[in-house]
Amino acid sequence: MEVEQTALPGIGLRHDFTTQSGKRIGVVSHRIGRRDLVIYDREDPDRACEVVKLNDEEADALVELLGAPRIVQRLNQAHQEVEGLVSLQLPIPATSRYVDRPMGDARVRTRTSASIVAIVRSGQVFASPGPDFVFAAGDIVVVVGSADSTSEVADILAEG
Protein backbone atom coordinates (compact mmCIF):
# COMPACT_ATOMS: atom_id res chain seq x y z
CA MET A 1 0.00 0.00 0.00
CA GLU A 2 1.34 3.43 -0.91
CA VAL A 3 0.25 6.54 0.93
CA GLU A 4 0.64 9.66 -1.16
CA GLN A 5 1.56 12.89 0.62
CA THR A 6 0.74 16.25 -0.96
CA ALA A 7 1.52 19.72 0.42
CA LEU A 8 -1.36 22.18 0.51
CA PRO A 9 0.34 25.59 0.71
CA GLY A 10 -1.26 27.79 3.34
CA ILE A 11 -3.48 24.97 4.61
CA GLY A 12 -1.41 21.95 5.58
CA LEU A 13 -0.93 18.42 4.26
CA ARG A 14 -3.02 15.80 2.50
CA HIS A 15 -2.40 12.05 2.72
CA ASP A 16 -4.39 9.66 0.57
CA PHE A 17 -4.38 6.07 -0.68
CA THR A 18 -6.56 3.61 -2.55
CA THR A 19 -8.05 0.73 -0.60
CA GLN A 20 -8.03 -2.84 -1.89
CA SER A 21 -11.69 -2.47 -2.86
CA GLY A 22 -10.79 0.47 -5.11
CA LYS A 23 -12.05 3.36 -2.94
CA ARG A 24 -9.70 6.30 -2.54
CA ILE A 25 -9.65 7.89 0.90
CA GLY A 26 -7.52 10.59 2.44
CA VAL A 27 -6.92 12.84 5.39
CA VAL A 28 -6.36 16.61 5.15
CA SER A 29 -4.34 17.81 8.14
CA HIS A 30 -4.94 21.52 8.65
CA ARG A 31 -2.17 23.47 10.34
CA ILE A 32 -4.62 24.76 12.91
CA GLY A 33 -5.11 21.17 14.10
CA ARG A 34 -8.37 20.28 12.36
CA ARG A 35 -8.51 17.02 10.39
CA ASP A 36 -10.75 16.31 7.42
CA LEU A 37 -11.49 12.72 6.49
CA VAL A 38 -12.20 12.72 2.74
CA ILE A 39 -13.62 10.01 0.53
CA TYR A 40 -13.20 10.33 -3.22
CA ASP A 41 -15.90 9.96 -5.83
CA ARG A 42 -15.66 6.76 -7.89
CA GLU A 43 -16.88 8.55 -11.02
CA ASP A 44 -14.76 11.66 -10.61
CA PRO A 45 -11.65 10.47 -8.75
CA ASP A 46 -10.37 14.04 -8.30
CA ARG A 47 -13.39 15.09 -6.26
CA ALA A 48 -13.91 14.52 -2.55
CA CYS A 49 -17.58 13.50 -2.49
CA GLU A 50 -17.65 13.17 1.28
CA VAL A 51 -15.78 15.41 3.73
CA VAL A 52 -15.95 14.68 7.44
CA LYS A 53 -14.55 17.48 9.59
CA LEU A 54 -13.00 16.17 12.81
CA ASN A 55 -11.75 18.14 15.80
CA ASP A 56 -8.84 16.84 17.92
CA GLU A 57 -11.01 14.75 20.20
CA GLU A 58 -13.00 13.16 17.36
CA ALA A 59 -9.85 12.38 15.39
CA ASP A 60 -8.35 10.68 18.45
CA ALA A 61 -11.51 8.65 18.97
CA LEU A 62 -11.49 7.52 15.34
CA VAL A 63 -7.82 6.56 15.56
CA GLU A 64 -8.54 4.47 18.64
CA LEU A 65 -11.45 2.70 16.98
CA LEU A 66 -9.52 1.95 13.81
CA GLY A 67 -6.15 1.39 15.45
CA ALA A 68 -6.85 -0.62 18.62
CA PRO A 69 -7.97 -3.94 17.05
CA ARG A 70 -4.93 -3.80 14.82
CA ILE A 71 -2.61 -3.34 17.78
CA VAL A 72 -4.13 -6.42 19.45
CA GLN A 73 -3.65 -8.40 16.27
CA ARG A 74 -0.03 -7.38 16.09
CA LEU A 75 0.55 -8.48 19.70
CA ASN A 76 -0.92 -11.88 18.92
CA GLN A 77 1.34 -12.18 15.93
CA ALA A 78 4.34 -11.22 18.04
CA HIS A 79 3.53 -14.10 20.38
CA GLN A 80 3.40 -16.56 17.52
CA GLU A 81 6.65 -15.28 16.13
CA VAL A 82 8.61 -16.14 19.31
CA GLU A 83 9.24 -19.82 18.82
CA GLY A 84 8.41 -22.16 21.66
CA LEU A 85 6.57 -19.49 23.65
CA VAL A 86 2.95 -20.32 24.52
CA SER A 87 0.29 -18.13 26.07
CA LEU A 88 -2.63 -19.97 27.70
CA GLN A 89 -5.80 -18.78 29.40
CA LEU A 90 -6.61 -21.15 32.24
CA PRO A 91 -9.82 -21.07 34.31
CA ILE A 92 -9.81 -21.66 38.08
CA PRO A 93 -12.51 -24.24 38.67
CA ALA A 94 -14.66 -23.94 41.80
CA THR A 95 -13.19 -27.27 42.91
CA SER A 96 -9.61 -25.97 42.78
CA ARG A 97 -7.76 -25.97 46.08
CA TYR A 98 -6.43 -22.48 45.32
CA VAL A 99 -9.83 -20.76 45.41
CA ASP A 100 -9.70 -18.03 48.09
CA ARG A 101 -5.97 -18.58 48.56
CA PRO A 102 -3.20 -16.15 47.57
CA MET A 103 -1.42 -16.80 44.29
CA GLY A 104 1.91 -17.23 46.11
CA ASP A 105 0.63 -20.50 47.64
CA ALA A 106 0.60 -22.18 44.20
CA ARG A 107 4.32 -21.40 43.69
CA VAL A 108 3.74 -21.60 39.94
CA ARG A 109 7.00 -19.97 38.89
CA THR A 110 9.17 -22.14 41.14
CA ARG A 111 7.45 -25.37 40.19
CA THR A 112 7.00 -24.88 36.42
CA SER A 113 9.12 -21.85 35.41
CA ALA A 114 6.05 -20.43 33.57
CA SER A 115 4.74 -16.96 34.54
CA ILE A 116 1.28 -15.73 35.39
CA VAL A 117 1.07 -12.41 33.52
CA ALA A 118 -2.55 -11.45 34.18
CA ILE A 119 -5.83 -12.48 35.80
CA VAL A 120 -9.17 -11.77 34.12
CA ARG A 121 -12.06 -11.52 36.60
CA SER A 122 -15.59 -10.77 35.28
CA GLY A 123 -14.26 -8.84 32.29
CA GLN A 124 -11.67 -6.88 34.31
CA VAL A 125 -7.97 -7.44 33.73
CA PHE A 126 -5.49 -7.48 36.62
CA ALA A 127 -2.10 -7.23 34.92
CA SER A 128 1.10 -8.53 36.64
CA PRO A 129 -0.58 -9.77 39.83
CA GLY A 130 1.60 -10.03 42.96
CA PRO A 131 2.01 -13.21 45.10
CA ASP A 132 -0.63 -11.95 47.58
CA PHE A 133 -3.33 -11.75 44.85
CA VAL A 134 -6.23 -13.95 46.05
CA PHE A 135 -7.78 -16.31 43.48
CA ALA A 136 -11.54 -16.63 43.15
CA ALA A 137 -13.56 -19.35 41.41
CA GLY A 138 -14.08 -18.48 37.75
CA ASP A 139 -10.90 -16.37 37.40
CA ILE A 140 -9.09 -16.76 34.10
CA VAL A 141 -5.32 -16.96 34.57
CA VAL A 142 -3.12 -15.90 31.64
CA VAL A 143 0.12 -17.90 31.68
CA VAL A 144 3.16 -17.51 29.44
CA GLY A 145 5.88 -20.10 29.12
CA SER A 146 6.98 -23.18 27.20
CA ALA A 147 4.36 -25.70 26.02
CA ASP A 148 5.32 -28.15 28.80
CA SER A 149 5.47 -25.66 31.65
CA THR A 150 2.14 -24.03 30.77
CA SER A 151 0.35 -27.38 30.70
CA GLU A 152 1.88 -28.16 34.11
CA VAL A 153 0.35 -24.90 35.38
CA ALA A 154 -3.03 -26.08 34.09
CA ASP A 155 -2.66 -29.25 36.16
CA ILE A 156 -1.64 -27.34 39.29
CA LEU A 157 -4.58 -24.94 39.12
CA ALA A 158 -7.03 -27.79 38.56
CA GLU A 159 -5.78 -29.75 41.64
CA GLY A 160 -8.61 -30.45 43.99
Added chain:
Amino acid sequence: MHHTAILFLEFGAVLLGLGVLGALALRAGISPIPLYLIAGLAFGTGGVLPLATSEEFISVGAELGVVLLLLTLGLEYNADELVTSLKSNARAGIVDLVLNAAPGAICALLLGWGPVAAVAMAGVTYATSSGITAKVLTDLGWIGNRETPTVLSLLVFEDLTMAVYLPVLTAMLAGLSLVSGAITVAIALATVSVVLLVALKFGRYIEAFVSSPNSEVLLLKVVGLALLVAGLAQQLQVSAAVGAFLVGIALSGQLAHDAQALLAPLRDLFAAVFFVFFGLQTDPTKILPVAGLAAALAVVSMLTKLATGIYAARRAGIAKAGQARAGIALIPRGEFNIVIAGLAVAAGAHPDLGPLAAAYVLILAAFGPLAAKLVQPLFEAIAKRA
Protein backbone atom coordinates in the same frame (compact mmCIF):
# COMPACT_ATOMS: atom_id res chain seq x y z
CA MET B 1 -20.45 69.84 17.27
CA HIS B 2 -17.04 68.90 18.60
CA HIS B 3 -14.58 67.53 16.03
CA THR B 4 -14.02 64.26 17.93
CA ALA B 5 -17.76 63.79 18.34
CA ILE B 6 -18.36 64.08 14.59
CA LEU B 7 -15.43 61.78 13.85
CA PHE B 8 -16.77 59.09 16.18
CA LEU B 9 -20.31 59.47 14.89
CA GLU B 10 -19.26 59.11 11.27
CA PHE B 11 -16.73 56.35 11.78
CA GLY B 12 -19.06 54.45 14.09
CA ALA B 13 -21.90 54.68 11.60
CA VAL B 14 -19.62 53.41 8.81
CA LEU B 15 -18.41 50.42 10.85
CA LEU B 16 -21.89 49.56 12.05
CA GLY B 17 -23.15 49.76 8.47
CA LEU B 18 -20.32 47.43 7.36
CA GLY B 19 -21.25 44.99 10.09
CA VAL B 20 -24.85 44.85 8.87
CA LEU B 21 -23.69 44.44 5.25
CA GLY B 22 -21.27 41.69 6.33
CA ALA B 23 -24.14 39.81 7.97
CA LEU B 24 -26.15 40.07 4.73
CA ALA B 25 -23.20 38.78 2.69
CA LEU B 26 -22.80 35.88 5.10
CA ARG B 27 -26.45 34.94 4.69
CA ALA B 28 -26.23 35.15 0.89
CA GLY B 29 -23.01 33.11 0.93
CA ILE B 30 -20.93 35.68 -0.94
CA SER B 31 -17.78 37.63 -0.09
CA PRO B 32 -18.49 40.88 1.79
CA ILE B 33 -15.88 42.77 -0.27
CA PRO B 34 -18.32 43.92 -3.02
CA LEU B 35 -20.75 45.18 -0.37
CA TYR B 36 -17.96 47.11 1.40
CA LEU B 37 -17.06 48.74 -1.91
CA ILE B 38 -20.69 49.70 -2.49
CA ALA B 39 -20.84 51.19 1.00
CA GLY B 40 -17.74 53.25 0.20
CA LEU B 41 -19.34 54.46 -3.03
CA ALA B 42 -22.46 55.56 -1.15
CA PHE B 43 -20.48 57.55 1.43
CA GLY B 44 -17.90 59.13 -0.87
CA THR B 45 -17.74 62.06 -3.23
CA GLY B 46 -20.92 62.23 -5.28
CA GLY B 47 -22.51 59.57 -3.10
CA VAL B 48 -25.74 59.79 -1.15
CA LEU B 49 -24.12 60.39 2.28
CA PRO B 50 -20.79 62.21 1.91
CA LEU B 51 -18.52 61.99 4.96
CA ALA B 52 -17.16 65.33 6.11
CA THR B 53 -14.66 64.78 8.89
CA SER B 54 -13.59 61.18 9.09
CA GLU B 55 -12.22 60.77 5.58
CA GLU B 56 -8.68 61.61 6.64
CA PHE B 57 -8.83 59.16 9.53
CA ILE B 58 -10.24 56.50 7.21
CA SER B 59 -7.42 57.07 4.73
CA VAL B 60 -4.80 56.28 7.41
CA GLY B 61 -6.87 53.27 8.46
CA ALA B 62 -6.90 52.12 4.84
CA GLU B 63 -3.10 52.26 4.65
CA LEU B 64 -2.92 50.15 7.80
CA GLY B 65 -5.44 47.78 6.23
CA VAL B 66 -3.18 47.16 3.23
CA VAL B 67 -0.18 46.49 5.47
CA LEU B 68 -2.17 44.05 7.63
CA LEU B 69 -3.71 42.30 4.58
CA LEU B 70 -0.29 41.67 3.09
CA LEU B 71 1.30 40.76 6.42
CA THR B 72 -1.29 38.04 7.10
CA LEU B 73 -1.02 36.84 3.51
CA GLY B 74 2.74 36.44 4.01
CA LEU B 75 2.15 34.59 7.28
CA GLU B 76 0.06 31.98 5.46
CA TYR B 77 3.02 30.71 3.50
CA ASN B 78 6.47 29.81 4.64
CA ALA B 79 9.61 30.27 2.59
CA ASP B 80 9.90 26.54 1.83
CA GLU B 81 6.45 26.47 0.26
CA LEU B 82 7.25 29.52 -1.86
CA VAL B 83 10.48 28.02 -3.18
CA THR B 84 8.91 24.59 -3.86
CA SER B 85 5.97 26.17 -5.63
CA LEU B 86 8.29 28.34 -7.68
CA LYS B 87 10.27 25.30 -8.79
CA SER B 88 7.45 22.90 -9.58
CA ASN B 89 4.83 25.25 -10.97
CA ALA B 90 6.85 27.86 -12.80
CA ARG B 91 5.37 26.97 -16.17
CA ALA B 92 1.73 27.06 -15.08
CA GLY B 93 2.49 30.24 -13.13
CA ILE B 94 3.87 31.95 -16.20
CA VAL B 95 0.86 30.87 -18.29
CA ASP B 96 -1.33 32.35 -15.53
CA LEU B 97 0.63 35.60 -15.64
CA VAL B 98 0.57 35.98 -19.42
CA LEU B 99 -3.06 34.96 -19.98
CA ASN B 100 -4.52 37.06 -17.20
CA ALA B 101 -2.36 40.16 -17.25
CA ALA B 102 -3.08 40.51 -20.99
CA PRO B 103 -6.80 41.47 -20.84
CA GLY B 104 -6.20 44.40 -18.46
CA ALA B 105 -3.10 45.63 -20.25
CA ILE B 106 -4.70 45.40 -23.70
CA CYS B 107 -7.84 47.12 -22.46
CA ALA B 108 -5.84 50.06 -21.03
CA LEU B 109 -3.76 50.37 -24.20
CA LEU B 110 -6.88 50.30 -26.43
CA LEU B 111 -8.37 53.09 -24.31
CA GLY B 112 -5.18 55.08 -24.82
CA TRP B 113 -4.36 55.33 -21.12
CA GLY B 114 -0.63 54.83 -21.70
CA PRO B 115 1.87 52.16 -20.61
CA VAL B 116 1.83 52.93 -16.87
CA ALA B 117 -1.93 52.46 -16.63
CA ALA B 118 -1.55 49.31 -18.75
CA VAL B 119 0.84 47.84 -16.17
CA ALA B 120 -1.59 48.75 -13.37
CA MET B 121 -4.59 47.25 -15.21
CA ALA B 122 -2.54 44.12 -15.95
CA GLY B 123 -2.20 43.67 -12.21
CA VAL B 124 -5.91 44.31 -11.67
CA THR B 125 -6.95 41.47 -13.98
CA TYR B 126 -4.05 39.13 -13.07
CA ALA B 127 -4.32 38.47 -9.37
CA THR B 128 -6.86 35.98 -8.05
CA SER B 129 -8.15 36.79 -4.58
CA SER B 130 -6.50 34.13 -2.44
CA GLY B 131 -8.82 35.11 0.42
CA ILE B 132 -12.04 34.53 -1.53
CA THR B 133 -10.70 31.43 -3.31
CA ALA B 134 -9.62 29.83 -0.03
CA LYS B 135 -13.11 30.48 1.32
CA VAL B 136 -14.76 28.98 -1.77
CA LEU B 137 -12.58 25.86 -1.47
CA THR B 138 -13.50 25.46 2.18
CA ASP B 139 -17.22 26.19 1.77
CA LEU B 140 -17.69 23.77 -1.11
CA GLY B 141 -15.60 21.03 0.49
CA TRP B 142 -13.02 21.20 -2.29
CA ILE B 143 -9.99 21.28 0.04
CA GLY B 144 -9.46 17.52 -0.24
CA ASN B 145 -9.90 17.51 -4.03
CA ARG B 146 -6.94 16.42 -6.09
CA GLU B 147 -6.88 19.60 -8.19
CA THR B 148 -6.67 21.81 -5.07
CA PRO B 149 -2.86 21.66 -4.63
CA THR B 150 -2.56 23.00 -8.19
CA VAL B 151 -4.90 25.90 -7.41
CA LEU B 152 -3.09 26.69 -4.16
CA SER B 153 0.35 26.65 -5.71
CA LEU B 154 -0.86 29.02 -8.45
CA LEU B 155 -2.02 31.37 -5.70
CA VAL B 156 1.40 31.12 -4.04
CA PHE B 157 3.06 31.86 -7.36
CA GLU B 158 0.82 34.91 -7.87
CA ASP B 159 1.65 36.27 -4.44
CA LEU B 160 5.34 35.85 -5.09
CA THR B 161 4.92 37.60 -8.44
CA MET B 162 3.24 40.45 -6.56
CA ALA B 163 6.38 40.88 -4.45
CA VAL B 164 8.21 41.74 -7.67
CA TYR B 165 5.32 43.46 -9.45
CA LEU B 166 4.34 45.96 -6.73
CA PRO B 167 7.77 47.64 -6.57
CA VAL B 168 7.89 47.82 -10.37
CA LEU B 169 4.44 49.43 -10.43
CA THR B 170 5.34 51.81 -7.60
CA ALA B 171 8.45 52.92 -9.47
CA MET B 172 6.51 53.44 -12.71
CA LEU B 173 3.70 55.33 -10.97
CA ALA B 174 6.23 57.60 -9.28
CA GLY B 175 7.30 58.59 -12.78
CA LEU B 176 10.91 57.72 -12.12
CA SER B 177 13.30 57.86 -15.02
CA LEU B 178 14.44 54.61 -16.61
CA VAL B 179 17.71 54.61 -14.67
CA SER B 180 16.35 55.42 -11.23
CA GLY B 181 13.38 53.15 -11.94
CA ALA B 182 15.75 50.32 -12.78
CA ILE B 183 17.68 50.97 -9.57
CA THR B 184 14.46 50.84 -7.53
CA VAL B 185 13.44 47.58 -9.14
CA ALA B 186 16.92 46.16 -8.57
CA ILE B 187 16.71 47.17 -4.89
CA ALA B 188 13.28 45.55 -4.67
CA LEU B 189 14.44 42.31 -6.24
CA ALA B 190 17.54 42.22 -4.06
CA THR B 191 15.40 42.84 -0.96
CA VAL B 192 12.97 40.09 -1.89
CA SER B 193 15.83 37.62 -2.50
CA VAL B 194 17.62 38.58 0.71
CA VAL B 195 14.44 38.23 2.77
CA LEU B 196 13.69 34.82 1.24
CA LEU B 197 17.26 33.71 1.91
CA VAL B 198 17.21 35.04 5.48
CA ALA B 199 13.84 33.39 6.08
CA LEU B 200 15.14 30.06 4.77
CA LYS B 201 18.48 30.07 6.58
CA PHE B 202 18.08 32.29 9.62
CA GLY B 203 14.28 32.31 10.17
CA ARG B 204 14.75 30.92 13.67
CA TYR B 205 16.71 33.98 14.83
CA ILE B 206 13.95 36.34 13.77
CA GLU B 207 11.44 34.02 15.41
CA ALA B 208 13.51 33.89 18.59
CA PHE B 209 13.41 37.69 18.71
CA VAL B 210 9.71 38.03 17.95
CA SER B 211 8.25 35.06 19.80
CA SER B 212 6.72 35.53 23.21
CA PRO B 213 4.39 33.41 25.33
CA ASN B 214 2.39 36.58 25.96
CA SER B 215 -0.03 37.32 23.12
CA GLU B 216 0.03 41.06 23.80
CA VAL B 217 3.81 41.22 23.44
CA LEU B 218 3.69 39.04 20.31
CA LEU B 219 1.04 41.25 18.70
CA LEU B 220 2.98 44.45 19.39
CA LYS B 221 6.25 42.96 18.13
CA VAL B 222 4.79 41.56 14.90
CA VAL B 223 2.78 44.67 14.01
CA GLY B 224 5.67 46.92 15.00
CA LEU B 225 8.15 44.98 12.87
CA ALA B 226 5.76 44.91 9.90
CA LEU B 227 5.09 48.68 10.05
CA LEU B 228 8.79 49.43 10.47
CA VAL B 229 9.77 47.34 7.44
CA ALA B 230 6.77 48.69 5.48
CA GLY B 231 7.90 52.25 6.18
CA LEU B 232 11.46 51.41 5.20
CA ALA B 233 10.23 49.77 1.98
CA GLN B 234 8.06 52.80 1.18
CA GLN B 235 11.09 55.05 1.68
CA LEU B 236 13.08 52.90 -0.77
CA GLN B 237 10.15 53.16 -3.26
CA VAL B 238 9.63 49.39 -2.92
CA SER B 239 6.01 49.80 -1.70
CA ALA B 240 4.95 49.40 1.92
CA ALA B 241 2.73 46.45 1.01
CA VAL B 242 5.69 44.37 -0.19
CA GLY B 243 7.63 45.15 2.99
CA ALA B 244 4.78 43.83 5.12
CA PHE B 245 4.39 40.76 2.90
CA LEU B 246 8.07 39.90 3.30
CA VAL B 247 7.88 40.21 7.09
CA GLY B 248 5.01 37.74 6.95
CA ILE B 249 7.04 35.28 4.89
CA ALA B 250 10.07 35.54 7.16
CA LEU B 251 7.95 34.35 10.12
CA SER B 252 6.86 30.73 9.97
CA GLY B 253 5.87 27.71 12.02
CA GLN B 254 3.88 27.92 15.23
CA LEU B 255 4.77 31.58 15.65
CA ALA B 256 3.17 32.41 12.28
CA HIS B 257 -0.03 30.57 13.24
CA ASP B 258 -0.24 32.34 16.58
CA ALA B 259 0.39 35.71 14.96
CA GLN B 260 -2.19 34.98 12.29
CA ALA B 261 -4.85 34.21 14.86
CA LEU B 262 -3.96 37.37 16.82
CA LEU B 263 -3.93 39.63 13.78
CA ALA B 264 -7.13 38.33 12.18
CA PRO B 265 -9.57 40.66 13.99
CA LEU B 266 -7.29 43.65 13.52
CA ARG B 267 -6.90 42.85 9.83
CA ASP B 268 -10.64 42.37 9.33
CA LEU B 269 -11.32 45.80 10.84
CA PHE B 270 -8.75 47.73 8.84
CA ALA B 271 -9.20 45.77 5.61
CA ALA B 272 -12.92 46.66 5.69
CA VAL B 273 -11.88 50.30 6.19
CA PHE B 274 -9.56 49.95 3.21
CA PHE B 275 -12.33 48.72 0.89
CA VAL B 276 -14.60 51.52 2.06
CA PHE B 277 -11.84 54.04 1.47
CA PHE B 278 -11.37 52.83 -2.09
CA GLY B 279 -15.11 53.20 -2.62
CA LEU B 280 -14.96 56.68 -1.04
CA GLN B 281 -12.38 57.81 -3.57
CA THR B 282 -14.45 56.54 -6.46
CA ASP B 283 -17.26 58.68 -7.79
CA PRO B 284 -20.31 56.41 -8.21
CA THR B 285 -21.64 58.53 -11.09
CA LYS B 286 -18.51 57.57 -13.05
CA ILE B 287 -19.14 53.84 -12.63
CA LEU B 288 -22.16 53.65 -14.92
CA PRO B 289 -20.32 54.79 -18.07
CA VAL B 290 -17.62 52.12 -17.56
CA ALA B 291 -19.99 49.36 -16.39
CA GLY B 292 -20.28 47.77 -19.83
CA LEU B 293 -16.52 47.79 -20.27
CA ALA B 294 -16.02 46.30 -16.79
CA ALA B 295 -18.51 43.53 -17.56
CA ALA B 296 -16.77 42.71 -20.85
CA LEU B 297 -13.38 42.69 -19.10
CA ALA B 298 -14.82 40.47 -16.39
CA VAL B 299 -16.12 37.95 -18.93
CA VAL B 300 -12.82 37.86 -20.84
CA SER B 301 -10.72 37.45 -17.71
CA MET B 302 -13.08 34.79 -16.37
CA LEU B 303 -12.39 32.81 -19.53
CA THR B 304 -8.63 33.35 -19.28
CA LYS B 305 -8.61 32.19 -15.62
CA LEU B 306 -10.68 29.18 -16.62
CA ALA B 307 -8.14 28.37 -19.33
CA THR B 308 -5.31 28.80 -16.81
CA GLY B 309 -6.93 26.42 -14.36
CA ILE B 310 -7.59 23.84 -17.07
CA TYR B 311 -4.02 24.05 -18.34
CA ALA B 312 -2.43 23.81 -14.88
CA ALA B 313 -4.69 20.97 -13.71
CA ARG B 314 -4.19 18.98 -16.91
CA ARG B 315 -0.43 19.19 -16.39
CA ALA B 316 -1.00 17.74 -12.94
CA GLY B 317 -2.90 14.81 -14.46
CA ILE B 318 -6.38 15.86 -13.33
CA ALA B 319 -9.47 14.72 -15.27
CA LYS B 320 -11.83 17.09 -17.12
CA ALA B 321 -14.27 17.93 -14.33
CA GLY B 322 -11.40 18.65 -11.95
CA GLN B 323 -9.71 20.87 -14.55
CA ALA B 324 -12.86 22.98 -14.85
CA ARG B 325 -13.15 23.20 -11.06
CA ALA B 326 -9.56 24.47 -10.84
CA GLY B 327 -10.43 27.18 -13.38
CA ILE B 328 -13.62 28.20 -11.58
CA ALA B 329 -11.84 28.40 -8.22
CA LEU B 330 -9.37 30.91 -9.69
CA ILE B 331 -12.03 33.36 -10.94
CA PRO B 332 -12.65 35.55 -7.84
CA ARG B 333 -10.77 38.83 -7.71
CA GLY B 334 -10.69 40.94 -4.59
CA GLU B 335 -8.32 42.61 -2.21
CA PHE B 336 -5.10 42.60 -4.25
CA ASN B 337 -6.75 44.05 -7.34
CA ILE B 338 -8.13 46.91 -5.28
CA VAL B 339 -4.73 47.43 -3.63
CA ILE B 340 -3.18 47.77 -7.09
CA ALA B 341 -5.89 50.08 -8.38
CA GLY B 342 -5.60 52.07 -5.14
CA LEU B 343 -1.88 52.62 -5.73
CA ALA B 344 -2.59 53.78 -9.30
CA VAL B 345 -5.40 56.11 -8.23
CA ALA B 346 -3.28 57.61 -5.44
CA ALA B 347 -0.52 58.32 -7.98
CA GLY B 348 -3.00 60.14 -10.23
CA ALA B 349 -3.64 57.61 -12.99
CA HIS B 350 -6.43 58.04 -15.55
CA PRO B 351 -9.66 59.12 -13.74
CA ASP B 352 -11.61 56.20 -15.20
CA LEU B 353 -9.18 53.58 -13.82
CA GLY B 354 -10.61 53.68 -10.30
CA PRO B 355 -14.27 53.27 -11.33
CA LEU B 356 -13.37 50.57 -13.89
CA ALA B 357 -11.39 48.56 -11.31
CA ALA B 358 -14.13 49.01 -8.73
CA ALA B 359 -16.85 47.77 -11.13
CA TYR B 360 -14.63 44.91 -12.29
CA VAL B 361 -13.89 43.66 -8.77
CA LEU B 362 -17.54 44.17 -7.77
CA ILE B 363 -18.54 41.76 -10.54
CA LEU B 364 -15.88 39.11 -10.00
CA ALA B 365 -15.79 39.15 -6.20
CA ALA B 366 -19.55 38.63 -6.18
CA PHE B 367 -19.83 36.29 -9.15
CA GLY B 368 -16.75 34.12 -8.58
CA PRO B 369 -18.03 32.27 -5.49
CA LEU B 370 -21.54 32.05 -6.97
CA ALA B 371 -20.18 30.56 -10.20
CA ALA B 372 -18.43 27.85 -8.22
CA LYS B 373 -21.68 26.96 -6.45
CA LEU B 374 -23.83 27.06 -9.60
CA VAL B 375 -21.47 25.00 -11.69
CA GLN B 376 -20.93 22.19 -9.20
CA PRO B 377 -24.06 20.21 -10.28
CA LEU B 378 -23.05 20.65 -13.91
CA PHE B 379 -19.67 19.02 -13.23
CA GLU B 380 -21.30 16.07 -11.59
CA ALA B 381 -23.42 15.56 -14.71
CA ILE B 382 -20.33 15.78 -16.94
CA ALA B 383 -18.39 13.37 -14.76
CA LYS B 384 -21.23 10.86 -14.78
CA ARG B 385 -21.50 10.90 -18.56
CA ALA B 386 -17.74 10.62 -19.15
